[in-house]
Amino acid sequence: AMIIAMKQLGSSRPLHMLLSQLLSNKQLDEIPSIVECMIGKVMEEFENRLATHNNMMKASPEDVAESVSNKSPPQITSADETMEEETTSSPEEISSPEATSCVEEINSPKDSPEATICLEAESFPEAESCPETKVENGEANDQRDEELERKILRRQMLLEQQQKNIEMLKDALGETKVGMQILQMKYQEEFNNLGKRMHSVAYAASEYRRVLEENRKLYNQVQDLKGNIRVYCRVRPFLGAHSNRPSTVDRIDEGNMSIVTPPKYGKEGRKSFKFNKVFGPSATQGEVFSDTQPLIRSVLDGYNVCIFAYGQTGSGKTYTMSGPTELTEDTLGVNYRALSDLFILSQQRKQTISYDISVQMLEIYNDQIRDLLVTDSTNRRLEVRNSSQNGINVPDACLVPVSSTSDVINLMNLGQKNRAVSSTAMNDRSSRSHSCLTVHVQGRDLTSGATLRGCMHLVDLAGSERVDKSEVIGDRLKEAQHINKSLSALGDVISSLAQKNAHVPYRNSKLTQLLQDSLGGQAKTLMFVHISPEPEALGETLSTLKFAERVSTVELGAARVNKDSSDAKELKEQIASLKAALVKKDGETEQNSRPSSPEKSRMKTFLSSPSLPSYKSVVEMSVNRTNSLEDVRNAAEAQKQATQKIKRRSLDPRDILKNSPWPPLSATLVNAREDDKESVSSDWDDKVVVNKNSIVRRDETLTGPWDVNNLPETYGQNFLVDPSKVYPENSFNNASVNKKDNQEFDMQRNQYEIASTDDSDDHETVNSETSEPEVIWQSSLPIPKGSSIPNGLGSKIKKPAAIKPAKSPEIRSFIPSLIPSPSRKPQAGIAQPVPKTGKQVVSVEGGKRKGGKY
Numbered sequence: 001a002m003i004i005a006m007k008q009l010g011s012s013r014p015l016h017m018l019l020s021q022l023l024s025n026k027q028l029d030e031i032p033s034i035v036e037c038m039i040g041k042v043m044e045e046f047e048n049r050l051a052t053h054n055n056m057m058k059a060s061p062e063d064v065a066e067s068v069s070n071k072s073p074p075q076i077t078s079a080d081e082t083m084e085e086e087t088t089s090s091p092e093e094i095s096s097p098e099a100t101s102c103v104e105e106i107n108s109p110k111d112s113p114e115a116t117i118c119l120e121a122e123s124f125p126e127a128e129s130c131p132e133t134k135v136e137n138g139e140a141n142d143q144r145d146e147e148l149e150r151k152i153l154r155r156q157m158l159l160e161q162q163q164k165n166i167e168m169l170k171d172a173l174g175e176t177k178v179g180m181q182i183l184q185m186k187y188q189e190e191f192n193n194l195g196k197r198m199h200s201v202a203y204a205a206s207e208y209r210r211v212l213e214e215n216r217k218l219y220n221q222v223q224d225l226k227g228n229i230r231v232y233c234r235v236r237p238f239l240g241a242h243s244n245r246p247s248t249v250d251r252i253d254e255g256n257m258s259i260v261t262p263p264k265y266g267k268e269g270r271k272s273f274k275f276n277k278v279f280g281p282s283a284t285q286g287e288v289f290s291d292t293q294p295l296i297r298s299v300l301d302g303y304n305v306c307i308f309a310y311g312q313t314g315s316g317k318t319y320t321m322s323g324p325t326e327l328t329e330d331t332l333g334v335n336y337r338a339l340s341d342l343f344i345l346s347q348q349r350k351q352t353i354s355y356d357i358s359v360q361m362l363e364i365y366n367d368q369i370r371d372l373l374v375t376d377s378t379n380r381r382l383e384v385r386n387s388s389q390n391g392i393n394v395p396d397a398c399l400v401p402v403s404s405t406s407d408v409i410n411l412m413n414l415g416q417k418n419r420a421v422s423s424t425a426m427n428d429r430s431s432r433s434h435s436c437l438t439v440h441v442q443g444r445d446l447t448s449g450a451t452l453r454g455c456m457h458l459v460d461l462a463g464s465e466r467v468d469k470s471e472v473i474g475d476r477l478k479e480a481q482h483i484n485k486s487l488s489a490l491g492d493v494i495s496s497l498a499q500k501n502a503h504v505p506y507r508n509s510k511l512t513q514l515l516q517d518s519l520g521g522q523a524k525t526l527m528f529v530h531i532s533p534e535p536e537a538l539g540e541t542l543s544t545l546k547f548a549e550r551v552s553t554v555e556l557g558a559a560r561v562n563k564d565s566s567d568a569k570e571l572k573e574q575i576a577s578l579k580a581a582l583v584k585k586d587g588e589t590e591q592n593s594r595p596s597s598p599e600k601s602r603m604k605t606f607l608s609s610p611s612l613p614s615y616k617s618v619v620e621m622s623v624n625r626t627n628s629l630e631d632v633r634n635a636a637e638a639q640k641q642a643t644q645k646i647k648r649r650s651l652d653p654r655d656i657l658k659n660s661p662w663p664p665l666s667a668t669l670v671n672a673r674e675d676d677k678e679s680v681s682s683d684w685d686d687k688v689v690v691n692k693n694s695i696v697r698r699d700e701t702l703t704g705p706w707d708v709n710n711l712p713e714t715y716g717q718n719f720l721v722d723p724s725k726v727y728p729e730n731s732f733n734n735a736s737v738n739k740k741d742n743q744e745f746d747m748q749r750n751q752y753e754i755a756s757t758d759d760s761d762d763h764e765t766v767n768s769e770t771s772e773p774e775v776i777w778q779s780s781l782p783i784p785k786g787s788s789i790p791n792g793l794g795s796k797i798k799k800p801a802a803i804k805p806a807k808s809p810e811i812r813s814f815i816p817s818l819i820p821s822p823s824r825k826p827q828a829g830i831a832q833p834v835p836k837t838g839k840q841v842v843s844v845e846g847g848k849r850k851g852g853k854y
């Protein structure tokens with residue numbers, strides 16, 4: 001029935017083909033409706049035919065004959081033709097003999113009864129007029145009648161048979177219809193089940209994705225809590241026509257990647273690395289930025305953030321941070337996107353917090369800081385001051401307020417122009433200097449009046465590759481040495497942080513000095529490490545990745561927000577005024593009493609201490625009395641007591657304000673510059689103690705918005721309780737001093753001396769104060785005579801004062817190893833006194849520095 005129906009519809013394909021086609025096309029929904037439609041049509045057709053046959057049945061034989069004689073049998077013919085089709089197509093009908101004979105009869109019109117009737121009538125026209133033949137004619141007529149009757153009978157039987165067949169077909173159709181309905185229901189059911197299953201699979205997939213995302217967030221939160229430096233790796237695509245070359249990067253999977261290595265790098269043939277995220281060559285600027293966004297947002301919440309791009313020249317640092325030379329909306333780098341995000345967010349929050357955003361753009365070239373936003377082509381020497389109250393540590397550089405992305409683009413263009421002025425045709429300046437875009441954000445809560453301050457450094461470092469000594473002479477050599485030194489200093493800082501050393505050598509280079517606030521314990525730090533896919537760059541790629549992997553293990557401690565409640569702010573201002581007044585007083589009394597040098601520096605340290613009110617007695621005693629050791633011991637005792645007293649007191653700023661024995665002073669900062677200079681040392685001193693605190697008191701709750709620097713009791717505790725832990729090498733050096741009475745004083749004195757040497761030559765000072773454990777460096781560059789580039793550890797090891805170590809004639813690697821020597825494992829939190837052996841692990845091969853550790 002279905003096949004007939006198909007034919008009725010003019011389709012030559014059998015139903016099963018159509019069905020299978022629909023199934024294969026997954027048009028399952030359409031099958032029931034198509035079948036229903038076909039059934040409807042077939043039913044209609046059969047009903048038409050039935051009506052036709054019924055009509056024929058009702059018609060008299062004469063009508064039939066007439067219609068036959070008129071040779072106009074459209075109904076019968078058409079019906080019969082259709083029937084013929086049915087007969088040939090339907091196996092049921094073919095098997096029916098009656099139907100076959102009927103079809104044969106219909107097919108041969110000459111033999112048809114109608115035709116016979118007609119022919120017989122036509123062949124005897126004169127018979128009726130002849131009397132002799134009347135009888136014969138009568139017989140003949142009888143015979144004809146009989147014949148006719150027989151034929152009519154046969155036809156009747158045939159029609160009856162056809163009617164039966166139609167009935168049977170109707171039944172079959174009905175059954176098919178029911179069958180199709182059942183099929184439809186089954187399909188429907190299966191569809192529903194399939195839909196449900198699909199739904200549950202989709203749900204499971206989305207859940208899985210959600211869990212993954214949650215895991216990632218939790219992981220990042222843990223990282224944040226631990227204060228880990230985040231490391232994102234980006235692989236540059238092949239440039240230009242080299243896209244078909246084999247890449248050294250084998251596999252990238254979220255945070256994992258593997259590098260194909262030749263046999264000389266090990267048997268495995270590949271090395272795997274794990275970072276917070278790895279971006280492949282096809283990653284867009286938008287994708288790279290999306291993972292950075294949360295960090296940007298936290299600047300508005302009052303955190304310090306540092307994002308720096310590290311990698312060899314040409315690996316894509318500038319591309320990530322700024323974008324390509326021809327900027328489009330899609331290729332804008334992190335710098336633009338970060339600022340644009342800051343503007344959008346600050347707008348969104350403007351009902352509650354009012355933000356001021358301003359920008360500085362600096363360049364560090366040959367360890368000199370240059371302002372890239374100057375418009376008058378002046379080249380002032382800029383200094384870093386980490387003591388400033390407002391978080392601006394290069395106060396002399398232009399600080400330009402910005403309020404829109406176009407402001408930023410204009411400033412960046414100006415910066416680029418100033419940078420380009422210095423570059424030569426031979427060498428792009430960007431490869432030889434570090435550039436730093438610093439964004440300062442100051443927010444004020446419109447309801448509570450609390451202020452917060454965030455600072456973000458976006459740093460595009462100079463190329464980190466090693467330079468063959470034969471390739472560099474003259475200025476290039478000097479540049480290479482400076483890049484080398486600053487990147488080594490960065491490595492030193494990171495190494496110290498990784499080992500949780502009490503002392504972090506920020507002041508070894510301008511770069512680390514500049515980034516101090518954002519690399520230390522309270523900042524969020526992200527490093528974009530860049531690698532090139534070319535096989536020739538494999539050595540640098542592996543060094544870079546190993547360095548980056550080490551960096552990712554560094555824990556800075558949980559980041560802290562720079563938020564001052566209005567009370568705390570007042571308190572801070574008061575303390576600053578007190579400091580200024582005391583410094584002034586110190587200046588006056590100094591002329592009268594002229595204390596010896598160690599005493600003076602000790603006093604300075606006391607005076608510049610953030611917990612100053614508690615040291616009133618110390619200061620007064622120190623100033624007014626002679627500089628005897630007894631006085632100092634008394635002072636220390638008094639300080640201890642004061643510290644204990646404060647310790648028992650509430651740390652609520654209001655309580656402190658209330659309990660403070662000092663009347664509020666309105667004195668303004670006297671000689672602010674001088675004070676700033678002085679407080680560099682105190683700040684540095686404080687920083688050491690702060691870092692110490694973060695180790696000793698890591699799990700203790702800090703006092704809300706207060707700076708650790710302003711916690712008198714912690715300062716006092718660490719200051720007095722065990723100074724040897726802060727500067728063990730000094731205590732070690734002084735242990736040989738036999739004068740028992742003087743021991744404490746001497747230890748403190750050394751401490752003060754070291755802490756207050758900041759204003760002298762940086763390299764000298766820092767080199768002598770660094771105490772991190774032995775680290776292995778690579779070296780290949782020749783050292784020019786008189787070079788101040790430090791050796792081995794990147795800093796000289798403190799020796800007894802009498803034996804001043806000679807400067808090493810070697811240059812450290814661009815990529816410092818963070819791996820301590822196995823022979824000298826450092827203890828967390830305590831800097832070890834490392835006797836200088838003069839022995840360094842340096843591997844030189846073919847004139848090129850080889851990665852001793854990598």
Ligand SMILES: Nc1ncnc2c1ncn2[C@@H]1O[C@H](COP(=O)(O)OP(=O)(O)OP(=O)(O)O)[C@@H](O)[C@H]1O
Pocket residue numbers: 235236237239281311312313314315316317318319320324325428430431461462463530
């Ligand atoms: N992800 C990237 N997609 C497309 N092109 C890139 C990508 N990264 C870098 N490039 C292209 O590679 C070239 C070198 O990149 P870039 O200048 O950013 O390297 P760099 O590491 O900053 O070098 P330098 O140390 O000299 O400043 C540029 O032409 C840059 O457009």
